[in-house]
Amino acid sequence: MNITKEQVLQALSHVEEPDLKKDLVTLNMIQDIHIDGNKLAFSVVLTTPACPLKDLIENACRNAIGHFISKDVEVTVKMTSQVTTQRNTGVPGVKNIIAVASGKGGVGKSTVSVNLALALAKTGAKVGLIDADIYGPSIPIMFGLEGARPMATQENGKTKIEPIEKYGIKLLSIGFFTDPNQPVPWRGPMVSTAVKQLFNDADWGELDYLVIDLPPGTGDIHITVTQSFPITGAVVVTTPQNVALADAKKGIGMFMMEAINVPIMGIVENMAYFTPAELPENKYYIFGQGGGQKLATQLNVPFLGEIPLIKGISDSGDAGKPIVLDDNSPMTASFIEMAQRVAQQVSIRNAEKAQVLNAVNN
Numbered sequence: 001m002n003i004t005k006e007q008v009l010q011a012l013s014h015v016e017e018p019d020l021k022k023d024l025v026t027l028n029m030i031q032d033i034h035i036d037g038n039k040l041a042f043s044v045v046l047t048t049p050a051c052p053l054k055d056l057i058e059n060a061c062r063n064a065i066g067h068f069i070s071k072d073v074e075v076t077v078k079m080t081s082q083v084t085t086q087r088n089t090g091v092p093g094v095k096n097i098i099a100v101a102s103g104k105g106g107v108g109k110s111t112v113s114v115n116l117a118l119a120l121a122k123t124g125a126k127v128g129l130i131d132a133d134i135y136g137p138s139i140p141i142m143f144g145l146e147g148a149r150p151m152a153t154q155e156n157g158k159t160k161i162e163p164i165e166k167y168g169i170k171l172l173s174i175g176f177f178t179d180p181n182q183p184v185p186w187r188g189p190m191v192s193t194a195v196k197q198l199f200n201d202a203d204w205g206e207l208d209y210l211v212i213d214l215p216p217g218t219g220d221i222h223i224t225v226t227q228s229f230p231i232t233g234a235v236v237v238t239t240p241q242n243v244a245l246a247d248a249k250k251g252i253g254m255f256m257m258e259a260i261n262v263p264i265m266g267i268v269e270n271m272a273y274f275t276p277a278e279l280p281e282n283k284y285y286i287f288g289q290g291g292g293q294k295l296a297t298q299l300n301v302p303f304l305g306e307i308p309l310i311k312g313i314s315d316s317g318d319a320g321k322p323i324v325l326d327d328n329s330p331m332t333a334s335f336i337e338m339a340q341r342v343a344q345q346v347s348i349r350n351a352e353k354a355q356v357l358n359a360v361n362n
Helices: 005-012 054-068 109-122 188-200 220-228 242-256 291-299 311-318 330-361
Strands: 030-036 039-046 074-081 094-102 127-131 151-155 158-162 164-166 169-173 207-213 233-238 264-274 303-309
Touching (some): 005 039, 005 054, 039 054, 094 109, 094 220, 094 242, 094 330, 109 127, 109 264, 109 311, 233 242, 233 291, 242 264, 242 291, 264 291, 264 330, 291 303, 303 330
Parallel strands (some): 039 074, 094 207, 127 169, 127 207, 264 303
Antiparallel strands (some): 030 039, 151 158, 164 169
């Protein structure tokens, strides 16, 4: 059997990337084609290692070769990835900046930020996490790094902060530079300067995703971050009750303002229901049901998932080892799925932005 590269590309041109709505060949996602008799090997370069459709795309490729060439071809598909970016993020080496926000405090925004960052890293991405919650930094406790201090290095006459690395991701928090037992009574300009330094004065290296844990509400820090750095998109965390949903709606409205204009990646509903450890199949909707999903539908933004109210999630954060690191916890799968949906939205946004730029340039 004589197989040609042209036949392979023709067959795979019938496989569509479900999110980007174009075929893999047009998107230049088929690479490294090797043919040896009836043995065929090629790579599919996805837009993120966290792609939730990875298995579906691989099976579609195998089926296309079998249907358009021959079922006798021995196919080896290597699923790899190259995370996309839409523009210069203002932070050297960083491809995408994801802001995690909430309209009000106490909804578990930091828990979602931490587990989102770690879940993205578990899929194979290079990830950083900035704790921009100046007045109430949580990252040092949630990573067991109380009292830790980042190293500083000299680079071209400038002092650069070296982010602390733990559990495979890079971290910076204002909590690494302040006394944990003292408040931070800073005015707006001082806060804005400190937050910018976490971005500009750090050596982040090469990152696919930089996750920003913003403070609750809509204030100086949100405006500073969104107007100083091109944010790829925002994830908004809420709980099901109406008072939290009302504040989440205001937070989303801030990102949609013309002066800020940050795309909404989606809504995460935290504490969606309570599941007792001794009755893992039972769900008790103690704060109401489906509020996050309804808000997402109302505002026409993606719903990224529900996170239940489980004691193990808070215990693991307090212990300095976030729950997504526990492969035996059923919650790990929930956070991985959420991270995959966020990565999916990043890829879609980047592709849409690229299409607009191409249309303008042509």
